Structure formats: structure tokens, C-alpha cells
Amino acid sequence: MASHIVSSYEDELKFIVRRISEMGGQAERMLEQAVTALVRGDTALAQSVIADDVILDAAQREVDEKAIMTIGKRQPMAIDLREIVGAIRISSDLERIGDLAKNIAKRVLAVHNHAQPNQLVRGIEHLSELAVDQLKDVLDAYGARDHERAITVRDNDEEIDAVYTSIFRELLTYMMEDPRNITSCTHLLFSAKNIERIGDHATNIAETIFYIKTGQEMEADRPKKDRSATVTQKSLEEAAEGTAG
């Protein structure tokens, strides 16, 4: 790239990267607050998470516009182009994380009057902590353009999948014990699924960092430990023997 336009391209990229880092902080906060609201039945906090989602939507739109303008104006090549394309992808993942956090917050209204067993609440808090950690790690990896660290983040998603599957089984067992738990457990099930999806978006971001740094896509094959889609009645009944009502 000719040096007389470097500083300008750099300025534009810096702006975009700063916006993404703000979006990342916002997405983290929304997830933490949504789960806190869920656990405590705090409907006011839930409402504030729902309201905050527009900030991420607007930021994504802004990153998109800036990125497209930069491509048209500067015609960046190779890593410079990948930086801009990567920014578009990452801001889209962060926006989706905001949507998922908002979705959890919306369920708070339905479950806040129903006491949940401690074990379940702890499980969901744990899942959420894992997802927040993944998000922090992947945003750090982005800040440092550290693709080795991005690979680690991608591999750690397994743990989220495994914890989610175990929560899925616990929730189903709890529903079977007492049908009065079904509605609130269903909302918790969707909330847990949303957190698991947030983990997937952190993985997407990790893959984008790898692409920015290397120009290659990460290998698609990785072990998936979300086995919830294959949980059957039989497997649950065996596991819950003697407790299902």
C-alpha cells in the first residue's frame, strides 16, 4: 500500500477496531446482567438489558458502513483487506450476542416468580461465566491479533457444550419430577441454549482472528460436545432412575 494513504487507512481501521472493542464490552455486560437478572428475578435489570440492545445494533451498522466505505476508498489488499472484512464479521457476531442476551432478559418476566432449585441456578451461572470468559479471551486475542490464543478459545468451546448438555439433562429430569416445573424450566432451557450459542459466536470470532492473521480458514473439524440434540427419553430415565415422578 502506498505510504501517502497509509496513515488514513490506519486511522479508519483504528476507529473500527475501537468500536468493536466497545461492542465487545457492551456484549459482555449484557450477558452478565441478563443472567444476573434471571437468577435474581430482577425484572428492572432485565428491562435495562432489553433497552441496551439498540446500542449494539447501531454500533454494528456504523462498523458496517465505515468498513464498506474504507474498502471502496482505500482498496486495501491482503491483510489490510482481511482486517476490514474481519471487522464486519466480528461486529455481526457481537450484535448477535446482544440479541441472545436480550432474549434471556425477556424470559425473566416469565420465571421471576418461580423459585428454582439452587443446583440449576448454579449450573446456569457457571455456563454464563464460561461464556463471559470465552468472550473476554477472544476479545483479548483480537486486540493482540494472537491467532494461537484464538485457537485455544475455539477449543475451549467444548467445555461450554458439555456443561450445556448436562444442564439440558438436569432441566428435563427436573421437569419430569414435577410437571409444575415445566414452564419455568423451559424458559431456563432456552436461556441455557442462548448462552451456549453465545459460546458459538465467541468461536466464530476466534475463527475470524485466525483468518485475519493467516489468510486461511481454521480447520472446520473440531470435537463437538453439545450432545443435547440426541438426548432421548430412555437415556434420561436411566440417568434419573428413581427420581422421575
Place this chain on the structure above:
Amino acid sequence: MASHIVSSYEDELKFIVRRISEMGGQAERMLEQAVTALVRGDTALAQSVIADDVILDAAQREVDEKAIMTIGKRQPMAIDLREIVGAIRISSDLERIGDLAKNIAKRVLAVHNHAQPNQLVRGIEHLSELAVDQLKDVLDAYGARDHERAITVRDNDEEIDAVYTSIFRELLTYMMEDPRNITSCTHLLFSAKNIERIGDHATNIAETIFYIKTGQEMEADRPKKDRSATVTQKSLEEAAEGTAG
């Protein structure tokens, strides 16, 4: 835009638009087949839907690359730029629809041995038909760059949300009647949610068509009829009076 490069930009756009139309056809097919597999317990068909997802992933990547290249090379402005940006957004929505269809297909293995009541199966088929219609309509609107029709598609999403909410309530009621239904109904619940999400992606595509044609974003406020997030135990018990076991 200078006339000497017009034909080349047009060729590139034509290529991208053709790819998107192929992706749309593929996404429709995957949804239809996933729901057929779910309803009939056809695990072979489910496996083929799961395998087909890579086609959409590859197509999206190709559209992205082509689009970015075109922006860099041709520096399109105004509607020409919006066409390319719109293509990137639409291919991303179609790829997500493929993921959601794959997710339904994955659940077939868990539920195929468990007979579902006809009413539930009919409900999910109906929901899926609505989503397929939305997808067909929005792809036609894209082909014709018809933003009036896109507004209609966006407004019709209400019906999907309303049908989804009613299936959500039915599934929960059915789970309460007999805890042995809980596992398979949970998988159906997630499947129904995936179909409802596919409707949201059709809406996104409608909004993108509006943006391409007008350069404006559609108004964000529209009535949402997915009330499932606020369904409570009490509201269900009142509705299911006398049937909950």
C-alpha cells in the same frame, strides 16, 4: 459510474445474484426436508440435510469473497454499492437458515421413535409451511427488487410468531399431561423455535431489499406476536384446565 466498467460490474453482480438465488433454493429445500424428516422420523433424510449444510457454507463464503473483491475493484456508489452490501447480508441470512434447518435435522434422531400426537405434528408442519412461503416470497421480492412486496413479507412474520407461540403453549401443555412426553416435546420445542427464527431471517432479507431499493432502513417498530417468552405456568394452567396431569 463510468460506462467502460459498467458491463463488468454488471457481470459480477449477476454472478452474485445468481449464487444467492441458488442459496435460497437450497435453504428452502433444507427446511422442507428437515421438517419432513422430523414428521416422518426419517433419519436418512435427516442425515442428508445435515450433510447439505456445507454447500450453503461454501456458497456464502464465495459470495462474500466476490462481493468484497467487487467493492475493491469497482468502487461502486449509491445503489450499486447497496446491491453488493445487500448481497453480503442476504447470503449471511441464508447460511443461518441452513444452520437452523440442520439443527432440526439433528433432533430427528432423538424423537423418531416417539409417536407425537397428530395435532402437534400438524402444527409444526403448518409453521414450516408458513416459513417456506415467507422464504419463497422474499426471494421473489429480491429477484424483482420489489420493496413493497418486501414490506408485506416483513409484516407477515407476525403470523409465524403467533403460530409459534400457540405451538409453544400446546407443547408445554402436552408435557404437563404426561412427563414421558417431556424429552421429545423439548426437541420439538427447539425445532419450532428454529422455524420461527427462520421466519426472522426472512424478515431480515425483506429489510435488506428495502435498504437496497431505497437506501433507507425499514422502520424498526413492528408488532411482535411471539409472546412465548412471557408464557407463565399460571397462564398455561388456566388454558389447560382439567387436562394437566
